[in-house]
Amino acid sequence: MIWEIDDHAPEVEGLDAHGRPDPAYAEALGLRTAGRGPRVLAALIEWAVAVLVALPAIVALTPVLAQVVAGQFDAEKFFARGDLVWLIVAAAVSQGLMIAYIVVQLVLHGRKGVTLGKAICGIRSVNVRTLERPGFWRGAVVRFLVAYASLIVPVIGPVLVIMLSPLFDIERRGRGWLDLAAATWFVDVRGGLNPYDAKRMRIARKRVKTPVHEEKAPLPSLATPVHRDAPAEYVPSARLSGGVIGAHRSAAAAATEQAEPSGAGSMVSAAPPSLATGAPAPATFSPAPAPAPAPAPAPAPVAAPAPVAAPAPPAAEPPALAVPVPAPAAPAAPAPAGVRAILVLDTGERIEVRGTTLFGRSPSAAAGEGEALLVPVIDDTRSVSKTHIAVMPARRGVFVVDRASTNGSAIIRGGAETVLPAGHPAELKTGDTVRFGDRSLQVEWA
Incomplete structure (x- = not known):
């Protein structure tokens, strides 16, 4: 048994000749860039929840931090306080809740492309190349570490890295330095396609990949065609109370009727030859040999001798018209009885x-x-x-x-x-x- 192992990397659709993501392809799928307003609102919501989680520690430790900053902190008095246990419990609970909140946010962002604020504002994060989930380590952890590192320079770092860097995106898709490091892109699922809807994404990729010729079906006409060879636009499959609608003879049926011999009591008139060229089955004119004229009859005797002119010979019969009969089609393979x-x-x-x-x-x-x-x-x-x-x-x-x-x-x-x-x-x-x-x-x- 021979096992074949496919070691080729999966083909990624939507990349240009240089292997970079093509914004036109994403737009053709129906993906829309998330606006700056919803992104800022999502960030404010997440920060507000983080402050709410850390509120017990903030309330308990703010006076202590104020004493440390002012240089009035006394360690003996601090450890002799009666509410020291409650201060330690408040700080531990807040720290534990904060760690759980951050871990849940990172996992949801890496696997589902959504966080608490993004879910409320209708935003999803995807990998900019594959348009799929961003991944836990690069899409979530690397992004968090870069944002955390920006706090080394207070105020200026977060403002420059988080708020101002999206303004310099040459593709105008709102991708800042955090998105460049994590290879992510934020899309609006309320105004465009949801990239995590597998069925809709699969259909959108097929429509972009396969050229579709949109054709509007015209309404069927009930009028009988004027020309007998014209195809019928509408042929009913059953009889109505008013009769058959749209029935007409085809050229093959008309030729067959002309080729059949006429029976007793029937009158069949031959159609005159057509001089038009380019018809599908033009009639061929084959002249028949003219019959010999009959001998002139003897003149009748008259009282007075006078020259009698011989009667003109009878006119020749009109030339025969050969009607083309369509050649029989090649016999097709027999189909089962009743199968259409x-x-x-x-x-x-x-x-x-x-x-x-x-x-x-x-x-x-x-x-x-x-x-x-x-x-x-x-x-x-x-x-x-x-x-x-x-x-x-x-x-x-x-x-x-x-x-x-x-x-x-x-x-x-x-x-x-x-x-x-x-x-x-x-x-x-x-x-x-x-x-x-x-x-x-x-x-x-x-």
């Missing part, structure tokens, strides 16, 4: 379409559809709706209809993907691929 199409799911399962066939996680026929073949599709990501698409045979072929699904459907034909508008039927052809959610099926025969 054969579909192959991406799991290899073959579906024979004999009538209306519904695909989905738990498909069910709507009112008025009658009996339908229900094909349940297993989808762990839940990208497929309960009743996602319907495949329906008609007189002209086989059609697919999107049943107002959540993640949409599309037909891939010739390398181009065409989105299916909900409720509008689209004709299927042999070799087409129908994508519905994260699943797909191929039209083997239709």
Whole structure:
């Protein structure tokens, strides 16, 4: 047995030719940069909670710190105080709560890209290259250490590193020195796409990667075409009380009728030859040999001798018109009786379409559809709706209809993907691929 180990690094989408993150790709996905106002508000909320956690120690130790600064601190009097135990308990509780608060903030930031203030303000932190979670060590711990190191220079350090450095971002995405060190980027999940919604991100990446040709389906026309060779825009699949709508003869049917011999009591008039060029099946004019004129009859005797002119010979019959008959098509492979199409799911399962066939996680026929073949599709990501698409045979072929699904459907034909508008039927052809959610099926025969 030979084991193959893939030692290549995973491909990262959204990088330019130099391996740097492309802001245009993130914008195309629907990610939006978090504004400066929400970021400042999130930081103020987190600092306020930190002060609230340290409040017992602040209240208990502020007088002692004031004595130390003023030079009036007496160690004997301090250790002889009756409330010394309460001062130690308050400082220990505040210190323990502060450590727990900081650790929880770091873990949430590294694994979920969110902290207390960011969750309230609708902000998420992602890795600027992969657009995924920033990671615990670099995305959270390194960022915290750089922010803590800025306190070495009081006031000026935090103001420059935390508040003013985002103003110098050449990409104008609000990334300061902390973000550069941690390789993070803050996005707004209220005004744009949430990068931690795996399903939406997967669909957005597919849409950006695959060119989509948006086509608006025109409304079907009920008018019968003027020209008999024009394709019908709408052919009903059943008779209505008012008759058949949109029925018309095709060129092959008309040619067959002209080629058949007329029976007793029937009148068939030959169409005049067409002089137009470039028709799909032009009529060929083959002149027949003109018949020999009949001998002139003998002149009748008259009383007075007079020259009698011989009657003109009868006119020749019009040339015969050869009507082109279309060549018979090559016989196709026999299909099973009653089968209108054969579909192959991406799991290899073959579906024979004999009538209306519904695909989905738990498909069910709507009112008025009658009996339908229900094909349940297993989808762990839940990208497929309960009743996602319907495949329906008609007189002209086989059609697919999107049943107002959540993640949409599309037909891939010739390398181009065409989105299916909900409720509008689209004709299927042999070799087409129908994508519905994260699943797909191929039209083997239709």
